[in-house]
Amino acid sequence: MSVTAKRWKMTSTLLDVQLNLEINRSSLTAAHEKKEVVFAEPHTRSSASGRSQEAQKVMGPLSTPTKGPSESAGGEPWTPTSNLKMLISAASPEIRNREKEKNIAEETENSSQDTEHGEEAERLQLSRKEKSLGLLCHKFLARYPDYPNPAVNNDICLDDVAVELNVERRRIYDIMNVLESLNMVSRLAKNRYTWHGRAQLAHTLARLQREGEKHHYSQQIQQIRQRPAEDVLEMEGEEKENEDTDGEITLREPGFSETSVDAKGASRKDKSLRVMSQKFVMLFLVSSPRVVSLENAARILIGEDQVVDQDKSKFKTKIRRLYDISNVLSSLKLIKKVHVTEERGRKPAFKWTGPENLSLQGLQVEASYCPRPLESRSSVDNCAKNLFCSPSTKRGFTRHHSLVKLAKSIQDDRRKINSAPSSPVKITSDVVTGSFYTSKMDHLAEICKMQLDQQAVNVQKQSDLKEAAHMQQKSSVPSPIPPAMTPGLEALCPQTVQLSIAPPPCCSFVPVLVPQAVYVSHTPVRPRPVARPLPSSTAVRSMTFESPRGANTKASPASVTVTGQRRRPGYEPASPALKRTCLESLEKSPAKIKRTETNSKSLSPKLCEILQARLKDRRGALNSSRASARALHLEPEFKQKKPHNNPDTMEHSMELQYFLETEERDERLQNQTTTTVQESTGHTNTETLIPTGYLIPISQQPLLGFKDTPTSIGETNKTPTYIYRTPTAGSIAPSPQEFTPSPLPVHHPTHRVSPNPSILNFTLQNLALIHNTHSATHTAPEQPSPVPCTYTHAHTPLQTHGMIFIKPVSPLTLISLQQPTLTTPKCGSAPQQCFFHTPVSTMVTPTPSKSLYIPQRKLDVSSEEH
DNA sequence: TGGTCCCGCCATTGT
DNA sequence: ACAATGGCGGGACCA
Numbered sequence: 001m002s003v004t005a006k007r008w009k010m011t012s013t014l015l016d017v018q019l020n021l022e023i024n025r026s027s028l029t030a031a032h033e034k035k036e037v038v039f040a041e042p043h044t045r046s047s048a049s050g051r052s053q054e055a056q057k058v059m060g061p062l063s064t065p066t067k068g069p070s071e072s073a074g075g076e077p078w079t080p081t082s083n084l085k086m087l088i089s090a091a092s093p094e095i096r097n098r099e100k101e102k103n104i105a106e107e108t109e110n111s112s113q114d115t116e117h118g119e120e121a122e123r124l125q126l127s128r129k130e131k132s133l134g135l136l137c138h139k140f141l142a143r144y145p146d147y148p149n150p151a152v153n154n155d156i157c158l159d160d161v162a163v164e165l166n167v168e169r170r171r172i173y174d175i176m177n178v179l180e181s182l183n184m185v186s187r188l189a190k191n192r193y194t195w196h197g198r199a200q201l202a203h204t205l206a207r208l209q210r211e212g213e214k215h216h217y218s219q220q221i222q223q224i225r226q227r228p229a230e231d232v233l234e235m236e237g238e239e240k241e242n243e244d245t246d247g248e249i250t251l252r253e254p255g256f257s258e259t260s261v262d263a264k265g266a267s268r269k270d271k272s273l274r275v276m277s278q279k280f281v282m283l284f285l286v287s288s289p290r291v292v293s294l295e296n297a298a299r300i301l302i303g304e305d306q307v308v309d310q311d312k313s314k315f316k317t318k319i320r321r322l323y324d325i326s327n328v329l330s331s332l333k334l335i336k337k338v339h340v341t342e343e344r345g346r347k348p349a350f351k352w353t354g355p356e357n358l359s360l361q362g363l364q365v366e367a368s369y370c371p372r373p374l375e376s377r378s379s380v381d382n383c384a385k386n387l388f389c390s391p392s393t394k395r396g397f398t399r400h401h402s403l404v405k406l407a408k409s410i411q412d413d414r415r416k417i418n419s420a421p422s423s424p425v426k427i428t429s430d431v432v433t434g435s436f437y438t439s440k441m442d443h444l445a446e447i448c449k450m451q452l453d454q455q456a457v458n459v460q461k462q463s464d465l466k467e468a469a470h471m472q473q474k475s476s477v478p479s480p481i482p483p484a485m486t487p488g489l490e491a492l493c494p495q496t497v498q499l500s501i502a503p504p505p506c507c508s509f510v511p512v513l514v515p516q517a518v519y520v521s522h523t524p525v526r527p528r529p530v531a532r533p534l535p536s537s538t539a540v541r542s543m544t545f546e547s548p549r550g551a552n553t554k555a556s557p558a559s560v561t562v563t564g565q566r567r568r569p570g571y572e573p574a575s576p577a578l579k580r581t582c583l584e585s586l587e588k589s590p591a592k593i594k595r596t597e598t599n600s601k602s603l604s605p606k607l608c609e610i611l612q613a614r615l616k617d618r619r620g621a622l623n624s625s626r627a628s629a630r631a632l633h634l635e636p637e638f639k640q641k642k643p644h645n646n647p648d649t650m651e652h653s654m655e656l657q658y659f660l661e662t663e664e665r666d667e668r669l670q671n672q673t674t675t676t677v678q679e680s681t682g683h684t685n686t687e688t689l690i691p692t693g694y695l696i697p698i699s700q701q702p703l704l705g706f707k708d709t710p711t712s713i714g715e716t717n718k719t720p721t722y723i724y725r726t727p728t729a730g731s732i733a734p735s736p737q738e739f740t741p742s743p744l745p746v747h748h749p750t751h752r753v754s755p756n757p758s759i760l761n762f763t764l765q766n767l768a769l770i771h772n773t774h775s776a777t778h779t780a781p782e783q784p785s786p787v788p789c790t791y792t793h794a795h796t797p798l799q800t801h802g803m804i805f806i807k808p809v810s811p812l813t814l815i816s817l818q819q820p821t822l823t824t825p826k827c828g829s830a831p832q833q834c835f836f837h838t839p840v841s842t843m844v845t846p847t848p849s850k851s852l853y854i855p856q857r858k859l860d861v862s863s864e865e866h
Numbered sequence: 867t868g869g870t871c872c873c874g875c876c877a878t879t880g881t
Numbered sequence: 882a883c884a885a886t887g888g889c890g891g892g893a894c895c896a
Contacts, residue, residue, distance in 0.1 A: 128894050131872065158885090170874070173887055190881075190885065273887075294869095317889060323871055348869065 131167075133324055137175050137331035139165050146198045154195035156185060174273060178328035181277035202355055205285065212282030220300050221287045276301055276318075277325045284335065290352035293340050294322050326350055 129135065140161065148154045158176070162169045176193055179185045183204040185193045212218070279301055283292045298318040329335045334354035339346050 128870080128872065133871075168874080169885085170887075171872085173885090177887075313890075319869095320871065320890075321888085323869090327871080 132327060133171060133174055134327035134331050136165060136167055136171055137178075137328045140172070140175055141331060144195045144197060148195050148197045148199070154197075155188065156193040156195050158191045158193065174324050175328055177273040178277045178325050179332075181274040182281070182332070184332075205281065205355060208278055208282045209285035211278075212286035215282070217279075217283050217300065218286040218288070221283060221292065221296060273321060273325065276321055277329075280322060280325050281329070281334070284350070284352035284354075291338060291340055291349050292352075293347045293349035294319050294326070295347055297322055 143161070143164075144154065144156075156176075158169060158172050162172050165172070176185060176187075180187065180193070183200045184196050184198065186196060188194050280292075280297055283297050283300060284290050298315055301322075302314060302318050326335060326337070329350070330337065332354075334352065335350040336353045338349050338351045340349040341347070
């Protein structure tokens with residue numbers, strides 16, 4: 001009985017999901033274009049699903065094998081949603097049928113006992129369509145919002161999904177592979193993916209389009225269309241070779257194509273569904289009538305393969321795969337099935353129904369993106385567990401004699417980390433490459449836009465409005481990327497480019513999990529691709545996690561580790577321990593995350609959004625790289641800790657500073673990466689402080705300096721680039737008003753009104769971190785030793801100088817990207833650039849009076865544990 | 867009968 | 882060694 005009930009529950013859940021799905025789809029479809037996206041809370045859904053999962057679990061292992069029973073089949077009682085279902089089914093024949101069957105099945109199964117049998121029968125009865133990959137994909141998609149709130153945990157657990165959807169894992173892989181190829185998901189770790197939704201889709205498609213053009217797919221298609229099949233094949237084979245190299249644009253690129261590939265020629269990956277999917281999409285994107293017949297697509301794709309024999313079976317297999325891909329793409333509404341009549345007759349084909357004008361959208365982003373082609377971003381890359389961007393890359397390195405050892409050690413570390421069941425999320429290649437940023441940025445941008453649109457209407461607070469106005473003026477709010485901004489930004493962060501280019505290198509420090517983390521740790525400057533060892537990242541993580549709260553011992557160790565690693569990209573002994581630590585921390589993370597969220601909530605969504613949007617634009621301009629700053633950006637948790645004397649804190653701050661310094665250095669290129677923490681502390685400029693998170697000397701000047709120049713000092717000023725200034729101003733003396741969003745006004749009462757705190761934070765994060773401190777430092781010449789001051793003065797100093805206390809990033813944050821550190825949907829909405837609005841002042845000691853919220857970029861934290 | 871594509875074996879790859 | 886991935890193609894289902 002109980003079982004039946006549970007099952008029933010599950011079934012209903014599924015149905016609901018589907019319904020949602022349908023609804024979402026339709027609404028989304030419409031909405032998409034508009035960009036008005038409703039942010040469905042992933043969590044929300046997930047929570048629902050989670051329940052179901054739990055239920056299932058309780059029920060027992062619905063192991064993959066048993067797939068059938070509960071799935072759609074289970075007779076599902078007509079629930080309140082039945083009406084909705086009816087409507088849906090009316091719209092969808094398939095659904096209708098399914099419903100019928102379900103009903104039938106249900107009838108069949110009346111008794112609990114029979115249930116299983118009934119289900120079995122039902123399952124058998126289920127038409128193929130019901131089990132189709134397309135439908136499954138629909139169900140899957142229904143579980144996640146098209147534009148996930150970055151703040152939320154968007155992790156996808158394959159096992160859970162498989163269970164919930166009642167399908168074999170194998171099927172899930174098919175879906176994930178395709179989605180991954182479009183960057184809609186990225187693999188974090190074993191069994192775990194992160195949902196990106198369509199946030200990056202446009203960019204991805206744009207890239208694919210370019211790639212496709214690059215490979216002359218359009219020409220091939222033309223030729224194929226005009227020639228008889230056989231000829232085509234041959235021809236294609238020839239062409240292929242050319243393409244081959246790049247052909248695989250995506251996945252292969254990095255390492256793949258290398259000779260290293262197995263003797264076979266093409267490694268598995270070459271034939272991977274991901275690659276096929278991307279190529280397939282490319283075909284659509286480059287062909288004038290955006291219609292591609294499966295046959296032609298198969299021919300072209302086969303041609304690319306090194307495979308010699310293109311026998312029928314091969315062709316047939318290819319076609320089959322294309323069907324699989326098509327089903328998923330169809331579910332995504334990117335293509336729809338049609339028929340084309342060619343010389344050879346009427347053939348099945350697909351028509352592109354996805355976004356057009358990709359180039360426009362994509363280009364902007366791309367510019368900012370890393371140089372790498374799709375590959376880097378490609379899902380594969382994302383998946384890449386390695387430091388090296390993509391798996392393929394990894395391989396390549398590994399095989400490289402010189403690199404082998406180094407790579408090996410790194411990989412080992414990584415493996416350990418990733419492999420763990422609860423394995424921390426690995427950094428996506430994107431992250432490493434910087435593409436992550438990009439993607440994130442994109443994501444944010446979209447979200448921001450949407451939010452902005454919505455909010456625009458709502459904009460409540462005057463202050464907010466003001467700011468918005470500012471922003472618009474300066475940055476041309478409406479248009480995501482203000483041209484003016486871009487240049488400046490770039491100038492500020494030259495590194496960006498580097499990062500993107502040599503993502504791996506950056507990684508060294510980067511915590512695996514969080515992309516942002518990368519930013520933080522990264523030392524873009526150093527090009528040590530190989531070195532990028534996870535370990536460092538690990539170290540970082542551990543540091544992050546542990547240190548925050550108390551004087552826990554962890555902090556210190558972490559710091560130590562970090563230091564060592566930093567110095568040596570090569571990596572260190574401590575790593576294992578660190579890893580463990582990280583893992584542990586991860587496990588614990590959920591709670592922490594929640595806390596964080598809570599804190600973050602305080603932010604004003606609007607501001608956040610605006611900021612995010614700006615940020616996004618900016619970022620786009622800059623290129624992703626600048627993440628580092630973010631990492632530094634604080635976590636709410638830390639804030640509590642004061643900069644005080646607490647040794648731990650100190651260390652923590654030190655570490656942060658170190659990071660910051662590193663970044664700065666990189667940016668500047670002046671310093672070497674190797675500096676030790678202490679050194680850094682000593683020397684670091686004020687900016688460093690910021691990252692440290694503890695105290696941020698906000699010399700308005702400095703901030704202003706970033707962007708503009710010294711002149712900007714006055715907060716009041718109308719800093720042209722509001723972004724930059726904002727921070728400064730805000731930091732300096734945020735007027736309560738401005739800070740409106742944040743409850744706590746910043747210290748200086750006296751100061752003039754500063755821009756919105758959020759802005760401030762934003763600026764700080766971006767500029768300061770990114771930009772660097774030096775500017776700040778310079779700006780605040782007055783302050784003798786920025787760093788020291790920070791520590792020492794902790795409380796008072798801050799206020800005095802208008803320093804803002806920023807809490808260091810919470811460990812958790814670093815850890816999981818997806819995690820919604822910020823609960824607030826809106827704020828969080830921006831995935832990449834989520835800001836944590838930490839009540840700076842709050843944390844800061846004494847200044848009780850005003851707390852400034854600084855929007856911090858949130859490090860995506862994914863709390864794995866659901 | 868051709869189009870579809872589910873299903874799950876089993877090779878790879880990762881842990 | 883075991884688990885996670887995912888290539889692959891037999892053969893069933895559909896129209």
